[in-house]
Structures are given as structure tokens and as C-alpha cells.
Amino acid sequence: xxxxxxxxxxxxxxxxxxxxxxxxxxxxxxxxxxxxxxxxxxxxxxxxxxxxxxxxxxxxxxxxxxxxxxxxxxxxxxxxxxxxxxxxxxxxxxxxxxxxxxxxxxxxxxxxxxxxxxxxxxxxxxxxxxxxxxxxxxxxxxxxxxxxxxxxxxxxxxxxxxxxxxxxxxxxxxxxxxxxxxxxxxxxxxxxxxxxxxxxxxxxxxxxxxxxxxxxxxxxxxxxxxxxxxxxxxxxxxxxxxxxxxxxxxxxxxxxxxxxxxxxxxxxxxxxxxxxxxxxxxxxxxxxxxxxxxxxxxxxxxx
Ligand SMILES: Cc1ncc(COP(=O)(O)O)c(C=O)c1O
Numbered sequence: 001x002x003x004x005x006x007x008x009x010x011x012x013x014x015x016x017x018x019x020x021x022x023x024x025x026x027x028x029x030x031x032x033x034x035x036x037x038x039x040x041x042x043x044x045x046x047x048x049x050x051x052x053x054x055x056x057x058x059x060x061x062x063x064x065x066x067x068x069x070x071x072x073x074x075x076x077x078x079x080x081x082x083x084x085x086x087x088x089x090x091x092x093x094x095x096x097x098x099x100x101x102x103x104x105x106x107x108x109x110x111x112x113x114x115x116x117x118x119x120x121x122x123x124x125x126x127x128x129x130x131x132x133x134x135x136x137x138x139x140x141x142x143x144x145x146x147x148x149x150x151x152x153x154x155x156x157x158x159x160x161x162x163x164x165x166x167x168x169x170x171x172x173x174x175x176x177x178x179x180x181x182x183x184x185x186x187x188x189x190x191x192x193x194x195x196x197x198x199x200x201x202x203x204x205x206x207x208x209x210x211x212x213x214x215x216x217x218x219x220x221x222x223x224x225x226x227x228x229x230x231x232x233x234x235x236x237x238x239x240x241x242x243x244x245x246x247x248x249x250x251x252x253x254x255x256x257x258x259x260x261x262x263x264x265x266x267x268x269x270x271x272x273x274x275x276x277x278x279x280x281x282x283x284x285x286x287x288x289x290x291x292x293x294x295x296x297x298x299x300x301x302x303x
Pocket of ligand 1: 064065066067068070091093134138163165166193194195196203204205
């Protein structure tokens with residue numbers, strides 16, 4: 001297991017393991033509590049601050065997973081007077097979160113701005129409207145046109161929520177996600193993300209944004225209120241990871257170079273690749289059986 005980790009992320013993964021071990025020895029194995037009873041250590045507060053600083057937001061709230069962050073974000077903020085306008089390919093956790101909320105639901109075709117505008121026009125009678133989209137869609141690796149979403153949100157007075165799970169730590173020159181890619185930092189009202197991918201790969205999620213929004217979530221978001229706090233070793237490794245990605249974009253540079261190289265050489269080799277702006281590269285074989293054979297051969301190659 002350790003060998004695999006060292007292989008995938010060079011020396012930095014050792015620093016994460018050291019941070020996790022340090023927290024295990026000095027802060028204990030687990031909190032046996034939700035955050036607001038006795039599940040908050042200074043580590044949790046520090047990680048929340050570091051995440052907010054990384055994204056340039058005002059405050060952050062941690063969850064056991066991004067599934068919980070998305071599950072607990074809509075219901076406390078929106079009522080039946082409001083509307084959620086959701087991309088048709090959004091992650092299952094967004095879909096479940098929307099189901100738990102009484103706001104009216106509108107769905108637009110994947111990254112289709114004409115359809116989004118239609119939904120914004122259709123939903124105009126609602127008090128608040130929240131456009132919600134994955135920042136990178138996990139199947140094709142495509143990115144929604146955030147510049148156009150921001151323009152439409154301004155035109156129709158809507159809020160924007162991004163799920164940066166596949167994007168933060170990866171997309172943008174320094175890995176700040178798609179708001180960096182489009183040079184629109186500060187334009188998303190709510191950002192959710194995971195510690196389970198680029199930021200360590202264990203578990204944990206977060207919502208980051210305006211202080212007023214995070215304050216409401218701390219008071220009313222059910223997966224935060226009624227579920228155990230993240231274990232200190234995961235939190236301390238998370239702190240280390242945000243320190244690393246805040247200080248240098250070395251890991252992102254390497255990833256971007258690898259991605260560009262893979263994309264170029266796969267295209268040169270004649271493969272059909274879906275347009276991507278992320279590290280997810282969908283190699284289209286258009287045949288389920290062939291893709292299984294292909295995957296098995298790759299496994300045999302040790303890929
Ligand atoms: C877009 C997106 N959102 C949320 C999640 C859930 O993240 P977590 O594993 O932290 O629950 C995932 C996980 O695959 C994801 O791809």
C-alpha cells in the first residue's frame with residue numbers, strides 16, 4: 001500500500017503520511033463526536049481556514065465527504081419559494097441533495113447555455129435561483145463554460161454553486177479550479193469539494209464561500225450537525241496537502257505536462273478523445289466489450 005502511494009505522488013505523499021501519523025500520536029484516533037459537541041480540535045479550524053484561503057473565500061465548513069457537503073447544502077439555504085437549476089450530468093450527490101430540498105427543480109442539458117437561459121427565464125418568479133454544476137464532469141472530463149454561466153447568472157440575478165471535486169487541485173495554473181481556469185475567481189457563491197481526490201485521497205469534503213452562507217450551514221446542515229467529525233489524522237494530512245499546493249504548483253505542473261503528453265500521443269496513435277480541459281481523458285472505443293478487453297490488457301501491462 002505504501003509503495004503504491006509513494007509511486008503515485010513522489011515524495012509529497014510521505015509528508016502526508018507523516019502528518020497523519022503525527023496527528024494520530026498527538027491528537028488521537030477519532031473524536032467520538034459531532035463537531036459542535038466535542039468534535040472540534042484546533043486542527044479542524046485550521047484546515048477550514050486553509051481551504052478558504054486557497055479558494056479566496058470567506059469561510060469553510062468540513063464534512064465527512066463531499067457527498068455529505070452536497071447532501072447538506074441545499075435544504076438549509078433554499079425553500080419552496082426558491083429554484084435550483086441543475087446540469088443534467090451533475091454528480092449523484094448533487095441530485096440527492098436537491099431531492100432533500102423543497103425548492104423547485106429545473107434541469108438543463110449538459111453545459112448547454114441556451115437551455116440554461118431557457119430555465120432561467122422559466123424560473124423567474126422564484127425568490128432565489130441557484131445554478132448548480134460540476135466544475136469537471138467525471139465521465140468526459142469536460143468543463144462547463146463558466147464565463148457564460150456567470151454572464152447568465154448576472155443577467156437573471158441567480159447564484160452559482162460549483163462542485164470542484166474533480167477540478168480543485170488539478171484545473172487552473174495553480175490548481176484553484178475552474179474559477180482560475182476562466183479567470184473568474186470570486187464569482188462562484190458556493191464551492192463544494194472533496195479531500196478524497198487531489199487533496200490526499202482519503203476521505204473528507206467541504207463547502208466554502210461567503211461567511212453568511214457557511215454560518216447558516218453550521219447551524220442547519222444535517223450531515224454536519226448529525227454526523228461524526230473527520231478524524232484528526234485525515235485533517236492534519238489535509239492541512240499538509242493545502243500547504244503544499246498553496247506554496248508551489250510543482251505537482252500541478254507535472255500533472256498538466258503528463259496530461260498534455262498523454263493527450264497528444266493518444267491522438268497521434270489514432271484514438272478518438274473527447275474534448276477535455278481537465279486531467280480526465282475519455283478514450284472513446286464505442287464498444288463495451290472491446291473496452292473491457294482493452295482495460296484487461298492495460299491491467300496486464302500494469303497500467
Ligand atoms: C463531482 C463529485 N462530487 C462529489 C463526489 C463525492 O465525493 P466524496 O467521495 O468526498 O463523497 C464525487 C466523487 O466521486 C464527485 O465526483
